[in-house]
Amino acid sequence: MGPEHFSHLHDLAAPTARQRSATPTAAQRPDPGLLRLMQVLDHVPVLLLGHRGEVLARNALLPEVLGRPLEPGSSFVRYIFQDPVARERIVNWADFASATVATMRREIARRPYDNRLVALMGELRASDEDVARWWDDHTVRDYASVTKRVEHPTAGPMSFNIEIVCAPHEPDQRLIVYTAEPDSPTARLLPILASWNAAVSP
Numbered sequence: 001m002g003p004e005h006f007s008h009l010h011d012l013a014a015p016t017a018r019q020r021s022a023t024p025t026a027a028q029r030p031d032p033g034l035l036r037l038m039q040v041l042d043h044v045p046v047l048l049l050g051h052r053g054e055v056l057a058r059n060a061l062l063p064e065v066l067g068r069p070l071e072p073g074s075s076f077v078r079y080i081f082q083d084p085v086a087r088e089r090i091v092n093w094a095d096f097a098s099a100t101v102a103t104m105r106r107e108i109a110r111r112p113y114d115n116r117l118v119a120l121m122g123e124l125r126a127s128d129e130d131v132a133r134w135w136d137d138h139t140v141r142d143y144a145s146v147t148k149r150v151e152h153p154t155a156g157p158m159s160f161n162i163e164i165v166c167a168p169h170e171p172d173q174r175l176i177v178y179t180a181e182p183d184s185p186t187a188r189l190l191p192i193l194a195s196w197n198a199a200v201s202p
Contacts, residue, residue, distance in 0.1 A: 030056040030072075031170040038175065044190060045160070045178040051107055052117045053077035053100070056173060064193045065089075065150055065158065065178065077104065077120065081128050091149035091157070094130070099146045101134040109140070148178070155193060158186040 028050040038046045038059055045062040049055065053076045063069050067085045070076065080086050080093075080100050087093050104121050111117055124131045150158045160178040167173065180186040 028054070028056055028173065031167050031173050033167055034165070034170070034173060034175045037165065041177060043194070044180065047076065047176040049076055049174045049176060051111070051172040052114070052120065053104065060197050061190065061194055062178075064197050065152065065160075067153075075120070077124070081124055081131060089150050089152070091151050092147070096146055096148055097130065098134045098139075101131055102139040105135065105138075106140045152189075152193075155189045158189060159184070160186065 030048055034048055035057055038048060038057060042059055042061070045065045046059045047055065047062050047070070048057040055070050055072050055074045055076050057072055058070055066079075067089050068079060068083060070079060077100060080097050090096055104117075108114070108117055108121060121131075121135070125135050126132075146162050148160045148162055150160065152158055158180075160180055163177045163179050165175040165177060180190065
């Protein structure tokens with residue numbers, strides 16, 4: 001049993017703390033420090049997610065790699081499971097998607113009274129047999145790094161190590177950074193993708 005499982009059991013055994021953390025319904029605001037860090041990392045794709053998997057912010061390279069705008073306020077979880085582009089672009093989609101389900105299970109354990117989060121996962125479980133199967137295996141996972149392989153329709157294959165950064169005072173937000181090995185094919189492609197984005201931006 002890993003540390004994430006012990007934490008999950010702690011979440012299940014602490015209903016008072018869970019209710020307090022799940023009660024607020026106000027929209028999450030991006031953490032200023034994480035936004036500044038995102039600006040520094042403009043040479044790699046970066047995404048800032050809230051606790052429901054909502055996009056709080058992202059930089060210009062992320063849509064170039066994943067093929068969708070993923071504007072703030074959209075659901076990254078819905079992109080993974082309901083957008084066919086995600087399954088086309090993410091070569092190891094099943095690895096990444098199953099990890100997403102395990103993470104959302106952990107989030108619901110932390111916030112069982114978050115009706116929006118519960119409804120989202122209920123909808124996905126009812127409409128997607130993959131989600132239902134992964135949910136029923138009872139795996140839990142905290143936000144953990146998962147290697148992501150992407151097949152870009154023009155640039156070709158790309159491989160990223162996903163690193164996750166949290167601010168100590170904002171534990172419900174995760175900065176997701178797509179890193180590439182120095183001088184790798186992916187690292188050499190990223191400036192080209194950035195130049196394409198600059199060429200089409202107003």
